[in-house]
Amino acid sequence: MIVFPNCKINLGLHILRKRSDGFHDLETIFYPIPVTDALEVISSQELHFESSGISVPGKLADNLCLRAYQLLRHDYPTLPSVSIHLHKHIPIGAGLGGGSSDAAFMLQLLNTKYQLNLTASALIAYAAQLGSDCPFFISNEPCFATGRGEIMEPLQLDLSAYSFLLVHPGIHVNTGWAFQQLSPQVPARSLKEVIELPVAEWKAVLSNDFEKPVFGQHPVLGTIKERMYENGAIYAAMSGSGSAVYGIFPKNKIADIFWDASYRVFTIR
Ligand SMILES: C[C@@](CO)(OP(=O)(O)O)[C@H](O)COP(=O)(O)OP(=O)(O)OC[C@H]1O[C@@H](n2ccc(N)nc2=O)[C@H](O)[C@@H]1O
């Protein structure tokens, strides 16, 4: 069985408060984006994992695909051994949630392939153990998210009338470090209200709290965002804790912007 874990962007992101468990309560809007990895799983005599494409840092056992498998295997000891092939295409540590998506798709794939009959809410509870971004990829629909990101309210938000540009300059932002740079604050106006406004008004009202500290550390990210506006973006922002920056453009009107050859650039028309 093969699946294609997609990435996400955050449309606005506010860090509301620090919690006693060390995490932060936040509010954000998750929006799925069709840039994907490929994840293939076949039954096998023993557990095997291999990957191609972008190399994933860290120990093999820490790969979120394997962690998702082990999490289910712990509760379902009869889950057969599998051979996993991950083709990694989504930039890593980019605020695009690629690792979280791999994990969520792995849970769903195993649930379907081996008929575990887990409900969406059970899958979301497993996903929350693997990462704060992970539950979103179980529903994978535009939503207003609170808590650590696991409390989700679906939104009727359709941006298919626009084109997207995603630029990743290769900078890796550590999510834990990014949270430590912030002074949490509840905004005067909730994102849930702000997102109802027309996209043309978002520039003045929709913001990501991580931009200030992360742009301070990596000024080139602010420059990328500015270049998107100079070239016709209706709205531009950093996704999550960075470092990918996205622009929302009128349909099929993404200017031919020259980026450094080392940047990864994705166009969604
Ligand atoms: C900031 C966001 C916004 O969508 O996304 P990314 O930019 O990473 O994609 C997420 O909240 C990130 O989610 P995720 O990347 O899954 O983070 P996790 O692995 O759960 O946590 C990494 C570290 O970030 C901090 N963390 C994370 C989430 C949260 N609500 N509060 C926190 O304080 C903790 O220090 C934690 O140890």
Ligand SMILES: Nc1ncnc2c1ncn2[C@@H]1O[C@H](COP(=O)(O)OP(=O)(O)O)[C@@H](O)[C@H]1O
């Ligand atoms: N399958 C995977 N794909 C990407 N990153 C993974 C994966 N498994 C584990 N990781 C780890 O997760 C972290 C990055 O997660 P990712 O979802 O790409 O970034 P972000 O949280 O910025 O959206 C890195 O520390 C990486 O080593």
